Amino acid sequence: MTLDGRLVVVTGAGRGLGLAIAHDLAEAGAHLVIAERNPQFAASAVEELAAHGVPVHRVDTDVSDPGSVQQLADRVAELGGAYGVVNNAALADGVGGKYFYDIEPDEFDRIMSVNLRGTWLVSKALYPQLRARGDGRILNIASDVAFYGPPRLMHYVASKGAIVAMTRARARDAGPDGITVNAIAPGITECEATQTVPAERHELYRINRALERPQQPEDLVGAVRFLLSDAAAYITGQTLLVDGGFVCR
Numbered sequence: 001m002t003l004d005g006r007l008v009v010v011t012g013a014g015r016g017l018g019l020a021i022a023h024d025l026a027e028a029g030a031h032l033v034i035a036e037r038n039p040q041f042a043a044s045a046v047e048e049l050a051a052h053g054v055p056v057h058r059v060d061t062d063v064s065d066p067g068s069v070q071q072l073a074d075r076v077a078e079l080g081g082a083y084g085v086v087n088n089a090a091l092a093d094g095v096g097g098k099y100f101y102d103i104e105p106d107e108f109d110r111i112m113s114v115n116l117r118g119t120w121l122v123s124k125a126l127y128p129q130l131r132a133r134g135d136g137r138i139l140n141i142a143s144d145v146a147f148y149g150p151p152r153l154m155h156y157v158a159s160k161g162a163i164v165a166m167t168r169a170r171a172r173d174a175g176p177d178g179i180t181v182n183a184i185a186p187g188i189t190e191c192e193a194t195q196t197v198p199a200e201r202h203e204l205y206r207i208n209r210a211l212e213r214p215q216q217p218e219d220l221v222g223a224v225r226f227l228l229s230d231a232a233a234y235i236t237g238q239t240l241l242v243d244g245g246f247v248c249r
């Protein structure tokens, strides 16, 4: 499943799952644009990714800001235009712990503006480039929480559920242009963002997975590569759960 020379934008690829995805895509020969808000994360990611020997560009981006996202799209156009985008950026670190009746409206809006609106804004801004190719790919990172519905995480869960719904609707909009739109729903993964998740939540996942070992960032990357590849050209509007069978549907 090669992606030789195809330009893929990965948002939030400064660390965590996005960085693991970027490593694997570079391994598959893709050229990369790292669209990350945190400049330190972006710098270290670009340095690491250079080892693969493929072009890796950095465009510091806030996916929730339409102006910043347009600058990203303009830069990607200068680089020759995107083949694909992985909408991975999200507020995923330290967001849990409150019941829905204790979440403040500003906090709800903040999560939605990055996790949901940002995913749409980036896809919208890059869309003319994807359409120009006629075989573009949009891949959204959702979460299995959209299907499980854990407590004390309502705004995040809702943002990920909306990504699943948006993926279906966007697939129908994009189909006539030859573009596929899919999502991947990972389970709780051992990485920086989940270090603050309470031990009992990790344990709940561990004992209820079909596969009992903890999920690692590398467990996700094969599914991403597949959905971006030619092998998945006739798959669209789908959400693929990659969580070791915690949610079986």
Ligand SMILES: NC(=O)c1ccc[n+]([C@@H]2O[C@H](COP(=O)([O-])OP(=O)(O)OC[C@H]3O[C@@H](n4cnc5c(N)ncnc54)[C@H](O)[C@@H]3O)[C@@H](O)[C@H]2O)c1
Binding pocket: 011, 012, 013, 014, 015, 016, 017, 018, 035, 036, 037, 038, 041, 061, 062, 063, 064, 087, 088, 089, 090, 091, 092, 093, 114, 118, 141, 142, 143, 144, 185, 186, 187, 188, 189, 190, 191, 192, 193, 194
């Ligand atoms: N870690 C998990 O267990 C898990 C499980 C299911 C789904 N996910 C999803 O996977 C994706 C990555 O999660 P992660 O665990 O690696 O989180 P993370 O916090 O480690 O990484 C998110 C990255 O996005 C960046 N970012 C945040 N806001 C941004 C913005 N406005 N513009 C651009 N970049 C921004 C952050 O700086 C960070 O580098 C997220 O969509 C998350 O919801 C994670």
